[in-house]
Amino acid sequence: MNNYLKQDTGFNLLKNPWIPLLDHDGRVEEYSIMDTFALAGEHRAICGEVPTQEFAILRLLLAIMHRSLKDPSTELAGPTSYEDWKYWNNHWDDLLETVNAYLDQFQERFDILDSEKPFYQVAGLRTAKNEIVELKKIIIEVPDREPFFTTRLKKGISTLAFSEAARWLIHVQAYDVSGIKSGAVGDPTVKGSKGYPIGPGWLGSIGGFFARASTLKETLLMNLLPLNSTENEIVSTQEDLPPWEMPQLGPECITKEPHGPIELYTWQSRRVRLIHNGQEITGCILCRGDKIESKNRQKVEPFTAYKYSDKKTKELKIGDIYFPQIHEPSKSFWRGLSSLLPFVSDVKGFIPPKIVGWCAKLERDDISSLISNRLKLCSVGIAYGTQQAFVADMVYDDFELSINLLHNANLAQVAIEAVGVSDAAVRALGKLAFNIGCAAGSASKEAEIIRTTTQASVYNILDRPFRHWLANLSNIDTAEDWYSIARNIIWKRSREIVSTAPLSAWGGRIVNNRHIDVPLADIYFKNELAKVLPNKKVGDI
Numbered sequence: 307m308n309n310y311l312k313q314d315t316g317f318n319l320l321k322n323p324w325i326p327l328l329d330h331d332g333r334v335e336e337y338s339i340m341d342t343f344a345l346a347g348e349h350r351a352i353c354g355e356v357p358t359q360e361f362a363i364l365r366l367l368l369a370i371m372h373r374s375l376k377d378p379s380t381e382l383a384g385p386t387s388y389e390d391w392k393y394w395n396n397h398w399d400d401l402l403e404t405v406n407a408y409l410d411q412f413q414e415r416f417d418i419l420d421s422e423k424p425f426y427q428v429a430g431l432r433t434a435k436n437e438i439v440e441l442k443k444i445i446i447e448v449p450d451r452e453p454f455f456t457t458r459l460k461k462g463i464s465t466l467a468f469s470e471a472a473r474w475l476i477h478v479q480a481y482d483v484s485g486i487k488s489g490a491v492g493d494p495t496v497k498g499s500k501g502y503p504i505g506p507g508w509l510g511s512i513g514g515f516f517a518r519a520s521t522l523k524e525t526l527l528m529n530l531l532p533l534n535s536t537e538n539e540i541v542s543t544q545e546d547l548p549p550w551e552m553p554q555l556g557p558e559c560i561t562k563e564p565h566g567p568i569e570l571y572t573w574q575s576r577r578v579r580l581i582h583n584g585q586e587i588t589g590c591i592l593c594r595g596d597k598i599e600s601k602n603r604q605k606v607e608p609f610t611a612y613k614y615s616d617k618k619t620k621e622l623k624i625g626d627i628y629f630p631q632i633h634e635p636s637k638s639f640w641r642g643l644s645s646l647l648p649f650v651s652d653v654k655g656f657i658p659p660k661i662v663g664w665c666a667k668l669e670r671d672d673i674s675s676l677i678s679n680r681l682k683l684c685s686v687g688i689a690y691g692t693q694q695a696f697v698a699d700m701v702y703d704d705f706e707l708s709i710n711l712l713h714n715a716n717l718a719q720v721a722i723e724a725v726g727v728s729d730a731a732v733r734a735l736g737k738l739a740f741n742i743g744c745a746a747g748s749a750s751k752e753a754e755i756i757r758t759t760t761q762a763s764v765y766n767i768l769d770r771p772f773r774h775w776l777a778n779l780s781n782i783d784t785a786e787d788w789y790s791i792a793r794n795i796i797w798k799r800s801r802e803i804v805s806t807a808p809l810s811a812w813g814g815r816i817v818n819n820r821h822i823d824v825p826l827a828d829i830y831f832k833n834e835l836a837k838v839l840p841n842k843k844v845g846d847i
Contacts, residue, residue, distance in 0.1 A: 316417045316418070316419030316420055317417060317418050317419050317468040317469075317472070318338075318413065318416050318417045318418075319338065319339050319416040319417075319418065319425060319472055320338055320339050320340050320409055320413055320416045321338050321340065322338055322468070322469070323335075323336035323337050323338050323341070323469060324336055324337075324338065324468070324469035324470075324472040324473060325337050325338070325339065325342045325352060325363060325473075326352065326353040326354060326473075327342060327345065327349040327350075327351070327352060327353065327522065328349060328350045328351050328352075328353050329348065329349050329350065330348075330349075330350055334353050336469055339367070339370070339409070339416070340406065340409065342367065342522075343367070343402055343405055343406075344402060346521065346522040346523035346526060347398070347521050347522075347523040348521070349521065349522045350520070350521060350522065351518070351522055351525065352364060352522065354473055354477075355445075355470070355473065355474075356446060356477075356700060357686055357700065357702035358446070358477060358480070358481055358509070358686055358687070358688060358700065358702075359473050359476075359477050360686070361480075361509065361514050361516060361684075361686045362476050362477050362479075362480040362481070362509060363473070363476060364516060364525070364526075364529065365480075365509075365571035365572070365609075366476060366571065366572060367526060368526065368529055368530060368571055369548045369568045369571040369572050370405060370408070370409065370548075371401070371405060371526065371530055372384065372530070372533065372542075372567075372568050372571075373408060373547070373548060373551065373568065374401075374404045374405045374407075374408035374409075375390075375394060375401070375404060380544070381544045382533065382534060382542060382543075382544060383533055383542050383546060383566070383568055384532075384533065385530065385532045385533070385535075386532060386533060386534055386535060387532055387535050387537075388532055388535065388537050388667070390532065391530065391532050394527075394530075395527050398523065398527075412550045412551065415549075415550035416550065418468065418471065418472055418475060418580060419468070419580075419582060422554070423554045424579070424580070425472075425475075425549075425550070426475050426476060426479055426549060426574065426578065427475070427577075427578045427579050427580060428490075428554075428555050428556065428557055428577045428578065428579055429554065429579070430579075431490055431557055431577055431578070431579035431591050431593065432490070432491050432579075432591060433488045433489060433490065433491060433499065433591065433593075434489065434491055434499050435499070437488060437591070438581055438589040438590065438591060439488065439589065439590060439591065439592055440463065440464075440589065441463055441464070441465070441466055441471075441474075441587065441588075441589060441590060442463050443478075443590065443592050444474045444475065444477070444478040444482070444578070444590055444592060445463065445466075445474055446474075446477060446478075446481060446482075446483075446688070446697055464588070465586045465587060465588055466586060466587040467586055467587075468582075468586065468587065471580055471586075471587040475578060475580065478507070478576060478578065478592070479507055479572075479573065479574055479575055479576055479578070479595075480507045480508060480509040480510070480573070480575070481506065481507045481509050481510045481688050482506060482507045482510070482575060482576050482592075483506055483510070483690060483694060483695055483696055483697060484503045484504070484505050484506045484690070484693060484694035484695055485503055485693070485694070485695035485696075486500050486501065486502060486503060487500070487501040487503075487576070487592055487593050487594050488500075488501060488591060488592060488593050489501045489593065490557035490558075490559075490577055490591075490593040490594075491557060492556060492557035492558065493557045493558050493559050493577075493593065493594070494558065495558075495559045495594075496559075501559060501593050501594040502594075503693070503694075503695075504559065504561075504575075504594050504595075504597040505597065505598075505694060506575075506688075506690060506694050507573070507575040507576070508570055508573040508575055508598060509687070509688075510687075510688050510690065510694070511598075511600045511630060511632075512600070512607065512609070512610035512630035512631075512632070512687070513610055513611065513630060513631050513632045513633035513685065513687045513701070514609050514610055514633075514685065514686045514687050515609055515610060515611070515646075515659045515661060515662070515683050515684065515685050515686075516529050516609055516661060516683070516684050516686075517529055517661055517665050517681065517682065517683060517684075518682045518683070518684050518704060519682070528665060528668065529609075529661060531567075531608050531660060531661065531664050533566065533567065537664065537667060538608065538660050538663070538664055539605060539660070540566075540567055540605060540606065540608050540660060541566060541605045541606060542565070542566030542567060542568060542606075543565045543566055544565075545565040545566075546564070546565040546566025546567070546568045546569055547565070547568065547569065548568055548569070548571070548572040549572055549574055555574060555577065555595075557577055557593065559577070559593070559594040559595060559596075559597065560595070560596050560597065561596075561597040561598075562596055562597075562598070563598075564598065564603070564606050565606075566606050567606050567607060567608060569606075570603070570606055570607050573596060573598065574595045574596050575595045575596055575597075575598075576592060576593065576594065576595040577591075577592075577593040577594065577595045578590060578591065578592055578593075578595075579591040600629055600630050601615075601618065601627050601628065601629055602627060602628055603630065604628055604657050604660075607630070608659060608660035608661050608664070609659055609660075609661055610630045610631060610659055611630070611631040611642075611645040611646060611656055611657065611658055611659050612628035612629065612630055612631060612656065612657040613628060613629055613630075613631045613645065613655070613656055613657075614626060614627070614628055614655055614656070615627045615628065615629055628657055631645050631656070632687065632689075633685055633686075633687040633689070633701040634689070634701075635689045635698075635699040635700075635701050636762065638703075638765060638769050638772075639683075639685050639703050639705050640705070640725060640769075640772055640773065640776060641725060641729065641765075643721060643722055643725050643776075644656060644722050644725070645658060646658050646659065646662055646683075646707075647662075647711055647712070647718045647721070647722065648662070648663055648712070661683075662681070662683070662712065663712070665681050665712070666681075666709070666712035666713060669681070669709045669712070669713075670713065680706040680707065680708060680709060680777055681706065681707045681709055681712070682704060682705070682706050683704065683705060683706075683707065684702070684703070684704045685701060685702070685703045685704075685705075686701060686702050686703075687700075687701040688700055688701065689701060705773055705776075705777075706773070706776075706777035707776060707777065708776065708777055708778060708779040708780060710779060710780055710781075711776075711779065716782060717779060717780075717781070717782060720779075720782055720785045721776060721779060721785075723785075724772075724775075724785060724788050724789070724792075727789065727792070727838060727839055728768060728772070728788075728792050730838035730839070731792060731793075731796045731835060731838050731839045732761050732764055732765060732768070732796070733761070734796075734831055734834040734835050734838060735760060735761065735764055735796055735799060735800055735803075735831070736757040736758070736760050736761040737757065737830070737831065737834065738760075738800055738803055738804075738827055738828065738830070738831040739756050739757050739759075739760035739803055740753045740754065740756060740757040741753075741822050741826075741827035741830065741831075742756075742803060742804070742807045742811050742824055742827050743756040743757070743811075744815075744817045744822055745807075745810075745811040745812075745814045745815060745817070745822045745823050745824060745827060746807065746808045746810045746811035747810055747815060760799075760803070763799075764795065764796065764799050767795055767799070768792065768795055771788075771791050771795075772788065772792075775787060775788045775791070789839060792839060793835075793839055793841065796835065796839065797835075800828075800831060800835075804824060804828055807824045811823065811824050811827075812824045812825075814826070
């Protein structure tokens with residue numbers, strides 16, 4: 307273990323354990339930042355109270371690595387080329403020494419209890435009435451409205467151990483909800499002692515993706531994209547710095563442009579001060595921080611897909627406008643496959659996450675210790691409710707892509723067509739359920755609920771076999787395997803819907819001036835299924 311700090315300074319994240327790591331036997335133990343790097347090769351992944359903590363902490367570690375590997379002649383964060391990256395990939399022990407030396411320069415900036423420069427906080431932050439809010443304001447698993455995924459009901463909210471508080475501190479900077487915040491003394495934008503909404507934390511504005519390997523060490527290396535290089539086109543300037551390399555922040559809410567990915571990995575979307583009694587955290591002050599617009603960040607944020615906005619492009623008239631693609635909780639990742647694969651994105655459609663293209667390059671160059679024939683991606687994000695003021699749902703999924711999809715344009719197109727055909731077949735099935743519901747006398751809204759429920763249930767059935775097919779997709783001929791599987795699933799479900807239709811639906815009724823009954827609904831379904839999912843070979847589809 308590393309105990310190189312000269313003195314105990316409260317709770318220093320470099321020395322004190324706070325990052326939960328999962329080992330290969332399924333055990334979880336907390337480690338400091340220094341020990342996390344030292345033991346990364348012996349552990350599988352970062353854990354946390356919620357999956358979004360892993361992504362936020364991973365980005366913090368990546369920011370440390372990038373700044374550790376800066377080019378001394380230019381002060382630009384590294385690695386700065388593919389060759390540079392390959393060197394560090396092959397010399398992990400040297401990389402650890404470089405990280406240790408770098409962090410030794412900034413050890414005093416990583417203490418969350420420091421009275422002058424607390425980590426990720428503002429010293430002396432206060433409101434006009436000296437209000438202190440409850441800790442549930444920074445614990446996203448305890449939403450104000452419905453605690454649907456809480457582990458803390460009725461206990462454990464009034465205080466936090468320093469280690470857990472550190473995780474929620476990093477998380478609130480990344481994912482905090484929008485809405486009115488406490489007005490900080492010294493913030494000129496405060497009105498009536500209130501800080502009005504500036505949006506959620508940066509990670510709450512994107513649908514995050516990162517690559518996962520068999521160990522945390524390999525995961526860190528895979529996601530350590532070269533900066534200012536032709537490989538990734540991710541731009542980082544000399545001003546692209548993390549908070550610990552910048553002057554201590556004040557209470558002001560600031561609107562600014564990021565200078566690169568390191569700022570975004572550590573974006574200070576809130577001004578925070580943790581309140582403690584020397585033994586544990588008892589409360590906090592939470593105010594607005596750095597405001598950022600999400601449009602056109604594809605050169606500084608590599609861990610999300612971007613979608614072209616025709617409306618905003620026409621409205622703003624400043625060139626093509628792209629926004630981060632947000633995850634939809636009810637939608638399996640494969641239904642949005644077109645946003646991940648570079649070959650199938652049209653010029654003004656989607657920009658895939660840079661991390662996907664980077665991993666494809668690693669596989670092409672046979673970095674076999676990191677990637678074999680499959681790429682494992684994790685998607686993570688939060689869906690907010692009305693005006694982004696509360697957490698409505700959390701998104702976490704991991705999945706495997708056949709690496710061939712990233713190199714073979716024809717194969718990628720087959721995968722995307724398979725998604726489109728599957729969607730069309732599910733819609734046809736949903737229409738069958740809708741029509742039968744109407745034939746049975748259901749009102750339009752009730753029949754629409756039947757349609758939605760039916761489609762959701764069949765997507766759940768399709769999910770696992772599609773993932774398996776996608777992970778093993780190797781040539782165009784194997785595409786028919788999926789169509790056969792999808793046909794069987796859709797057909798079987800349609801027979802269940804027909805056989806369980808109520809007697810009243812067989813007699814039918816007039817709906818929108820047209821008679822509908824079970825036999826007619828079934829004929830319409832069979833005709834539509836024959837169009838969208840015919841029993842033919844791939845070349846005929």
